[in-house]
Amino acid sequence: MKNFIDIESYLWGNMTAEEKAAFEQKMAADPDLALEVEVQRLELKAIGQAEEAHWLAQMKAWRNAADSLGQDSGGSGRSNVGSSATAPQEATVRKLAGRRLLLWAVAVAACIAIFFFARPFFQPDAARIVSQEKELPAQLSSGLKSTEPGIPPTDSLSVLFLQGYAALDAGKFGEAQTAFQSVSESGQAQEWLKQASEFHLALALVGLEEYAAARERLQVIEGKPGHRYRGRAEQLLGRLEKVE
Structure with a gap:
């Protein structure tokens, strides 16, 4: 795509105020460039919507898994040490599960980001x-x-x-x-x-x-x-x- 780097910088907000103003003037004078920017904007929007839907579903699954893990561990605690230890044990399990899921979320997000930004360089x-x-x-x-x-x-x-x-x-x-x-x-x-x-x-x-x-x-x-x-x-x- 013509002006690919400038368009990426413009859409991601990586231009200075002067560069942005100059680029917008260039778009106003060049319908081709304006069209390229709009096409790229729509592509990024579509990708963002798809990723958002994926993450909402993934986070829901993680939350359900954490709840299930907490319930299973809490039930085991009740049978072994009595109801007085149940609440602290559930809190500990949930905290550990939450930390583990957070680490997985960060790792997956990093992989997606690397794939998204590196993908153009690995195209044929x-x-x-x-x-x-x-x-x-x-x-x-x-x-x-x-x-x-x-x-x-x-x-x-x-x-x-x-x-x-x-x-x-x-x-x-x-x-x-x-x-x-x-x-x-x-x-x-x-x-x-x-x-x-x-x-x-x-x-x-x-x-x-x-x-x-x-x-x-x-x-x-x-x-x-x-x-x-x-x-x-x-x-x-x-x-x-x-x-x-």
Whole structure:
């Protein structure tokens, strides 16, 4: 994803006040960036909700286990030493069980945190590159606004591009390749859409780990002086040298 590090810093509140203000101004001027931020925000929200539900269920299970342990130990104490020792013994058992469960909770939380933050670094190189490099064109980021000149909301090629982008985002690189190739070779796509399809077709090939084919298409883009994705194609070629 483009601007991945800046977006992460912004969403996690790791920017200074000046950096945050500058980044928000940048988002206001760049619909693509604003869309990337919103997508990442929704992903983090979904992950947070899933983790919250998991922890609520887990804590309930731990609480039930602690209650059960306390009751079992308390009952044993009553049969051996009488009712006068029951209350202190139950309190001790509950305290020990609570400490044990707290240690387990901290350990599990640490493992989840390590997995969550380290996961991007253990993704396959190809998938990580695609995730960081894909970019929805500004003409499409607002949902094909009817106010955009020359871009009807029902334009079939634009819709096909969006389908390819969704497939790319879902890791269905074969479907994405077919969609982007159809748009780029249709002969009817507007120049901005054709160029975006050419670049994302190369990304789909990267996702399929067809590096030679991807490199060939990126070199074609790099050789076109007026191509919008020329600079990014050059950078991506450099990244691909470190993959194989």
